[in-house]
Amino acid sequence: MKLKTLLPLLTLPLVLSACSGLSSMNTLDPASSLTADILSLYERITWWAVLLFVAVQGLLIYAVIRFRAKGDETGEPEQVHGNTAMEVTWTILPVVILLNIGIPTVSLIFKSQQPAPEDAVQIHATGKQWWFAFEYPALGITTANEIHVPLGQPIEVRLQSDNVIHSFWVPQLMAKRDMIPGRVNRIVFTPNKVGRYDGQCAEYCGDSHAKMRFQVVVDTPEDFAKWAKEQAAPAVASDEGYKAFEAATCNACHAIKGTAAAMKVGPDLTHVASRAMIGAGWLDNNPENLKKWIHDPASIKPGSKMPKLPLDEAQINSLAAYLQSLK
Numbered sequence: 001m002k003l004k005t006l007l008p009l010l011t012l013p014l015v016l017s018a019c020s021g022l023s024s025m026n027t028l029d030p031a032s033s034l035t036a037d038i039l040s041l042y043e044r045i046t047w048w049a050v051l052l053f054v055a056v057q058g059l060l061i062y063a064v065i066r067f068r069a070k071g072d073e074t075g076e077p078e079q080v081h082g083n084t085a086m087e088v089t090w091t092i093l094p095v096v097i098l099l100n101i102g103i104p105t106v107s108l109i110f111k112s113q114q115p116a117p118e119d120a121v122q123i124h125a126t127g128k129q130w131w132f133a134f135e136y137p138a139l140g141i142t143t144a145n146e147i148h149v150p151l152g153q154p155i156e157v158r159l160q161s162d163n164v165i166h167s168f169w170v171p172q173l174m175a176k177r178d179m180i181p182g183r184v185n186r187i188v189f190t191p192n193k194v195g196r197y198d199g200q201c202a203e204y205c206g207d208s209h210a211k212m213r214f215q216v217v218v219d220t221p222e223d224f225a226k227w228a229k230e231q232a233a234p235a236v237a238s239d240e241g242y243k244a245f246e247a248a249t250c251n252a253c254h255a256i257k258g259t260a261a262a263m264k265v266g267p268d269l270t271h272v273a274s275r276a277m278i279g280a281g282w283l284d285n286n287p288e289n290l291k292k293w294i295h296d297p298a299s300i301k302p303g304s305k306m307p308k309l310p311l312d313e314a315q316i317n318s319l320a321a322y323l324q325s326l327k
């Protein structure tokens, strides 16, 4: 019996430490004005809940002790009906508490839906199965699964989907917002801490939903300008590498700016080597993982729309070398 009670307690540290592995998906460590507002609302509600719990349990324990049957007491205790002071108190107090929670909640909901200011950086995001396509229309950038944004500047992301419903979420930077086929949702946030933040699709969307991730890098304005300039430029890579790419029919789905490849079925690969991860935030971007991915995508991401192509080792090696050169 004792062990039965203890076991759940013993496993608790394991469960909690599983969360700490994803340190950058921590809503308690906000990195934008929007998530800071959400956290302060969360704290307000939590402290009211703690206070109410202590007050209710305290009264309960007090009543049990104070009004218990003592010594030789028998029969019915004294019966009491109505107490105006108490009834007024337990009506007004909850109303005050609810207003104290409700007014900030509703005002934050409206605040999170405000249109973006004129100078906001515009990003178009499209949910795919199972990766994210990104465009910066004003900067001429097309990329996938990793975006950079400048510190201290408002960012507006237009969210769309051309297949099923996905949900766009970077816990430290923004609230969750759905990507719905046939409509455009928006999320606006202003990052206030430089860093690399993990994002995750937060709406079940098929086989590899759990492996549909992305990263947002908050740069200083100088670093962002440098990144944007590099990303807008066409690919600089050998023609020989491109021949291997074409021979393997990769150009049937992928685009590389500066070459003949222009399809948008799969992620844009113009600067794929500049990204930290491959497979939509799932594997580190290194030659070994790239080869594994090209060899058999579905073994890494079940249901992957990228086919397993009949390529020999030499072909895979030259493809991986070419992709690694696309800085």
Ligand code: CUA
Residues within 6 Å of the ligand: 127, 128, 130, 165, 166, 167, 201, 202, 203, 204, 205, 206, 209, 210, 212
């Ligand atoms: Cu996309 Cu879950």
